[in-house]
Amino acid sequence: MTITGNYLSLPYNPAAALKTLLFYNGEKLLLDVTERVDFCTPDRRVYFNCSRWKGMDIRIVCEAGNTVICDDCTALRNAAGKMLIGQSDYVPELPAHRAENRPFIHFMRERGWINDPNGPVYYKGRYHTFFQTNPVSREHRNMHWGHACSDDLFHWEVLPEALRPDENGEIFSGSAVVSGGKLILYYTAAGGITRLSQGKKFEICSAESKDGRTFTNFKYSIVPTGESRYSRDPKVVWCEEEQVFLMLVYRDESNYLLYSSENLASWRFEQLIELPEDSECPDIYKLYADGNTSRPFWIISGASDRYLIGRFERQYGDEGTKNTGAERIMFVPEQRAGRLHYGNASYAGQSFFGTPDGDIKRLTWLKTSPAHDLSAGQLSIPMQMSLVTGEDRMYLCAQPVKELERLYRRQERFVNTATGRGAEAKTQTLCVLPHSALDILISLPPAKKGTVSFSLFGCAVDIDFYRNTVECCGCTAPLRAGDGNSDIRMIVDRLSLELFIDGGKFYMSAETVCDYNLDHFTVSADRELVLPDIIIRELIPVAAGSPAEDADRMPDAEQPGAAHIALGIDIGSTTLSFDIVDIDTGCELESFTVPNDTSLEGRSYEKLYDVDRILEKVRTELELLTGGGKYPVPECIGITGQMHGIVYVDAGGKAISSLYSWMDGTGDVPREALGNKSAAQYLGELTGAQVATGMGLATLLSHTVSGEVPEGAAAVCTVADYIAMRLADRTRPYMHSSNAASLGAYDLRSGKFMTDALENAGIDCALLPEVTDGYKVIGQYRGIPLAAAIGDNQASFFASVKDPDGAVLVNIGTGSQISFMTSSFGSRPGMEVRPLAGGARIMVGSSLCGGRSLSMLESFFRDTVRLVSGAECGGAYSSIDRYLNEQLSRGGEEAFRHSLAVDTSFCGTREEPRRTGSVTGIVPENFTPEELIKGFFFGISEELKDLYIAGGGRKPKLLVIAGGAVRKSKYLRKVLERLFDCRAAIPACGEAAAYGSTVYAQVAAGLEPSPAIPQSKIIYK
Structure with a gap:
């Protein structure tokens, strides 16, 4: 057979015995693979990439054990005379019904096997990951390195296999680094497994690429691994402290070999490291304890997620290094080994090299194997790693990466849910769940007694406060590391359940097949318990490509409102709320919230927030909501938020301080320069206005007299004004009077700040923004009119009061x-x-x-x-x-x-x-x-x-x-x-405030002549 296509089409039956196919060009053995081929009663066809042999004449010998079944399978034909081994330029697309067996958001091949992630890396603006794969069938053999890349860690483009078996063996696990503009892979050539590599041992090898797709310049046996025949799984990282690359290689049992190199060419053995109760697939990376850059530690973990926390030091060698008398780089553990993973599905976690934000992100293999499918194995949810100091030790923590928030579609929230004795029912249904992937966050009380169980899609998560445990799918993990509250975050997908427990200190994974007939989310307890908070977020499937191409969105003809929607945003103290309103009917099409978890530590009287993290969260949601996906592109955007507080910005409109919120007590601190009065008291007496602590001008005055106004400050504004300014690409804030008045010392009659009095107090009035009392569009966001931000009290009034004459709003x-x-x-x-x-x-x-x-x-x-x-x-x-x-x-x-x-x-x-x-x-x-x-x-x-x-x-x-x-x-x-x-x-x-901001925005954008028209469409229960 002359190879003319890219793929050989082989007859296959998962129930058939294993057979070895040997590919010859003349008398030269090119490759041998082991698969369940079946020339008599095939169940399906599988596809083997033969593009590297195009133009060659190939003979395929089939053996079972030591018996030759056929000395040239290329000549075999079926009863109809059709060749049993065919050729194709492509692999056929999956049948539509096969998608029902695939995860919604986790990466999984359409065909073939996946296990260990290999060499996750950020290269030339994209995330790449490689992985152990058998591209032919769903069994662990014929190991290649698969390859995929992504812009956001969720929408993956599958590329051709990067590394394929050769005369040195199958391709086992390894890692990747970027150096000198090149992407360099370090992998294991697993000699001795195939006929072609008989007599060879495992070797550490490398390959390079300048485009991230094609790999050349292969080098073999680059690291002497000593006596062990099976040393493997090289992990390479850059160590800034020592100015060297480090390589960690698995040797045997619980032992790993540490090497160093200054040039990635010559490697020096440094140390033998033991990681108790673990083996294979080492990972190594640096984290800062509690985010404190003055406390760096290195993490070493194995395939089962046992981990060591320590530092690298220059020491003279000892017996463990086999280099007595020479100065060596030694890993010194800070504490006993810890354990991160407690489940039965996750294995072989690997961290990304060179992420743009410097965060440590990683992937693991999830052992999933759906019945009657063409593929097996998937990658875990991408995780972000951190190091947290507990009461008795430091904990390695894992949480889903923040990029997951871009997939949020809608959410439900349940606050202070009572269950167990004394509740309406011992077992109660909280809601009916959407048939999709979910991100569920459950906050738990600091109970010491009782049990509570959650059930969804046929899976149970059981919490035992007596024993301080969480059980799921036959696995048990600790509930919390110390006393106090805990939480469980569940990532639920079609084939897997991942739990991040107690802030991510404990990770549990389980293979499961979600039964969407059982879509009631229930909770039960053996005694009365109040669950402080449960948030359920539906996730947009990624199979269709980008979020804007969501396959589940309604057809254009069925899109609600046809073409007229308004979008409202409320920047609250604990949540960020989003509201989609049908302009024609006034109906709220959808509302949802995301947590505002951006609070910061400050002095005892300060209440601070990270405004740029708030901005990032808002941008994430807006990218989805303004892309014309599930709903048409909005015709206007309104913004509101917590009033009174201020943030300082520079001349370019960038924040140079935290948000001093309405709860901040800076304005209540007595200042000597003000006669030992607080700024709020002093400013109130000076202006005759009602000025309270938390009001922005009281905060500004207090900072002014104490010398705490940030250097380079060009303006102050509320958080909602800041978000609006940045979304509209302005460099100076524009403030509505509803926000201006909330800062204190504002004259309602003139519509201006009391600048004379403020200057007498010492405030630099050049910091005060321009103010409008009207309905104002301050710019555009992606071509959509963006209205000035208004106060949340005013926005709630717009949303709630249908006829202002004689109505009173109580909130x-x-x-x-x-x-x-x-x-x-x-x-x-x-x-x-x-x-x-x-x-x-x-x-x-x-x-x-x-x-x-x-x-x-x-x-x-x-x-x-x-x-x-x-x-x-x-x-x-x-x-x-x-x-x-x-x-x-x-x-x-x-x-x-x-x-x-x-x-x-x-x-x-x-x-x-x-x-x-x-x-x-x-x-x-x-x-x-x-x-x-x-x-x-x-x-x-x-x-x-x-x-x-x-x-x-x-x-x-x-x-x-x-x-x-x-x-x-x-x-x-x-x-x-x-x-x-x-x-x-x-x-x-x-979400009243978010809804009300759309009323203001409709008028500001010229869609309605006055607020009375959208207010007349308000619906009361």
Whole structure:
């Protein structure tokens, strides 16, 4: 047979006996492979790459054991006269039904076998990974190095095999580095396994590439591996401290050989390292403990993820080095070996060389083998590694890479979920899960007793607080390394389940086949437990290519809204919210949140956030939401966010400080330069305005007099203004009056900052941004009009109040607010006038405690149970709600009768930060838990009613309810209705502030003439 095609098509049957095919050119043996070929009753066809032999005459001999079955298989034909071994220029595409057996987001070959990842590397702007593969069938033999590359670690382009078996043996594991502009592979030539390599031993070899695709300049036996015939799996890294390359090679048992080289050409043996309870596939990389660059450590791990943490030192050799008397580079462990992996699927993890951000990312092999499929084995979720100091030792931690967030499609969240005894049911269904890959984060309480179990797609994850364990698919891992809270992050895909436990200190993987008939996500417990937070994120499949090419999106003719949607963003303190609104109907098509986990450590009175990490998170979501995928390209983008706080930016618009948030206490610090007054007090007295700590100008003044304004500062702005500025590619912030007024010392009548007074105080007014009161587009993001950011209180008002005439908005979440339209410019005690837009104003009163009072009450009852019984009760919210709902079910005045008076200003007020709350009216008959509960609920509501009266409010026509605390509590809503003597309505939108920003943006972009039109489309439950 003359080879004319790229592939030989071979008859195959997975039930057939193994046979060896020997490929000859004349009398020269070119290669031998072992497969389950079947010339009589083939089940399918498999494909073998023969492109390197094009133009050659090939004879194929088939043997089984020592018996020759056929001395030239190329001549065999079936009953119809068709040749049994054919040729093809390509491998046929997979049948559509085969996709049902493939993972949604994990990398897996369409055909063939995968095991160890080899040589993950970043080269010429792309991520590359190689991997052990048998490209012919789904069994472990005929080892090649497969090759794939990616821009984002999830959408992989499969390339031709990089390394193929030859006369030196099959191609076993290794690594890759970049040096001198070349990509260099270090691999194991596994001699002696094939007929062609008989008599040869395992050797460490290398190959080079200048384009990342074609490899040449092969070198063999580059490292003397000593006595062991099977030394293998070279891992090469650059060691900055010693200015050398290091190579770690597996020798035998739990032993590894360390070599060094200054030029990648000559290698010197340094040390024998033992890694207890592990073997094969070493990995080595540097991490900084707790992110502190002054505490570098090196990690050495084996295929089963046991690991050592230590440093490299120059020492004189000892018996272990076999180089007595010579100075050597020695690895010195800092502590005993640790264990990362506790599952049954992950093996042979390898870190990337040369990542652009310097982070340590890695991949492992997941041992998956779906029945009746053409492939087996997949790569793990890409992980980011870190080193964390615990109570007794340092822990190597793994978490999914942040690039996974780009695949987030939508999410559901469950806060303070009560389960077990005392809940509505011992086993309860939280939701019906989408039939896709999922990223699930479960926050767990610091319980010491009890069990809780989660079930999804036929898999169970069992948590035992007694034994401090997590069990899944027959495997057991620790739940937490010390006392306190823990968490479990699950990456669920069609063929695998990966658990990252206690911040990633423990990793568990399991092969499973998700049964999508069992799509209810259930939780059960043996006692009452409150689960603080559960977040379920659906992930976009990657099989179709890029997120914008999502195969599951609706056809164009079915896309909701056809062409008219608005996108809203809310930069909150704990979450970043996104809302997609149909402009024509006002319907919220989708809303979701991602965590704002960017808080930073500072001084005791500071509350800081990393604004550029917030920006990165927003950009990640916008790339998906504005790409015309599931929904049309938005016609406008609105932004809102937490007010009052400030960030400093330079002349180019880049942040040069953290965000000093609305909770920051810098403005409350007494300063000697201000006569030992706080900046908030001093500025309030100077301007006559209501200025509180956390307001940006109080923070700015405090920094000014203490010399803490960052060098190079050109402007200050709120976090929402900063995000808007950067998205619009502006270099100076543009501020809406709703945000400007939140900074303090802002004159509503003139629409300007009180610059004369601010300059007298010493503030550089050149730092203040330009302000607008109107509806303003400040630029474009990917061609989409981007509106100025507005305050979150104003945005919530836009989203909630359908008819402003006579309506009052009550928002009770962590804090609480009350607001209504006003024609006044003058503030009242506890109430301040804030600009809305276009000259309109609202009167706003805020309680700093508000809904936090309920958390205090719940904590008090929980602590009481622990004090009295010595046991954890797991949470008291469900008991409180049950009691109040029982009161409502009885009807009549008795449900609301109470005699304890609770002042819920436990966190002070903006004007009186040190004010305290109180419980009064106590007599022997009313000092009961039931009276205290009612007192708290009435106290929260009465504080808002008092603010409303102080602000000049009259009997309202409608009470509009917003905020998680009041939405969840029917009793609290009824109390508010009684106190305000009017009915309550709840807006249907899930993320009010984000929704409201779209109302403002529609007007700013000229899509609507006034906010009254989009507000008229607001839907109440």
